[in-house]
Amino acid sequence: MKIASWNVNSVKVRLPHLIDFLKSSQPDVLCLQEIKCLAEDFPRLEAAALGYHVEALGQRAYNGVALLSKEPPRDIIYSLPDGGGDEQARYIEASFSAPGGTAGGEVRVASIYLPNGNPIGTDKFTYKLAWMERLIARTSELLRREIPFVMAGDYNICPADEDVFDPIALRDDALCQPESRARFRALLHHGLTDAYRVFHLEPHRYTFWDYQAGRWNRDEGLRIDHLLLSPHAVDRVAACDIDKSPRGKDRASDHTPIWCELAV
DNA sequence: ATGCCTAACACCGTTAGA
Helix, strand or coil: CEEEEEECCCCCCCHHHHHHHHHHHCCCEEEEECCCCCHHHCCHHHHHHCCCEEEEECCCCCCCEEEEECCCCEEEECCCCCCCCCCCCCEEEEEEECHHHCCCCEEEEEEEECCCCCCCCCHHHHHHHHHHHHHHHHHHHHHHHCCCEEEEEECCCCCCHHHECCCCCCCCCHHHCHHHHHHHHHHHHHCCEEHHHHHCCCCCCCCECCCHHHHHHHCCCECCEEEEECHHHHCCEEEEEECCHHHHCCCCCCECCEEEEECC
């Protein structure tokens, strides 16, 4: 089962690239972030024409997450289920059968858009840290089920300096703060695994390149989109990589997809 | 030291992103 994640930065503008990616990469589940539209305005017909179900949590103008899948989703939840509510559309989670109905092959997948948190020292950064605490709590709950699951999305966290093109320049950025990184590590300490680092140990591999200052052409980016796997999922992971090709196209998102293959 | 660029929404600029 191939699971991918991509911050598309407006699904309307990126629809041609999204169609290309679905055709060429053929993920069984694709987690989207920053669809930037209401759920009712998601281009469902275009996804359905390629054989994909769509579950979206949207809002006007900002944020918005979605799950596209070849198999129909089950047991969908549309926010972190702690009663804390969410004015911002940042979390959707569902269960999916393996393709072909493999016996026992079921994976729970969440598409998350973790708050950016800039600038530090404001309520935006406080909101980010509080949201991370809620995500840690949700992770603990899922771990108790002892099922394979994938927390996929735009974490807005560079886990280490090697995930940043210029750690000094980003020293005061919310994406690199010790408090942000500590909570990311808490997810790992609870038992999740950064799928990309299972297969790739080299530094300076990125999923985001700012539109400004020629960052893409200079390969000056950030690794902020992550697939975190539960123990039962990491036991089955066969591959994980970043697909840089969408970022090089005209009118690209500033993020590019990351994907993993699970043997389920 | 700052803006660089892109998108949405409303409007011909502002907010937000990371």
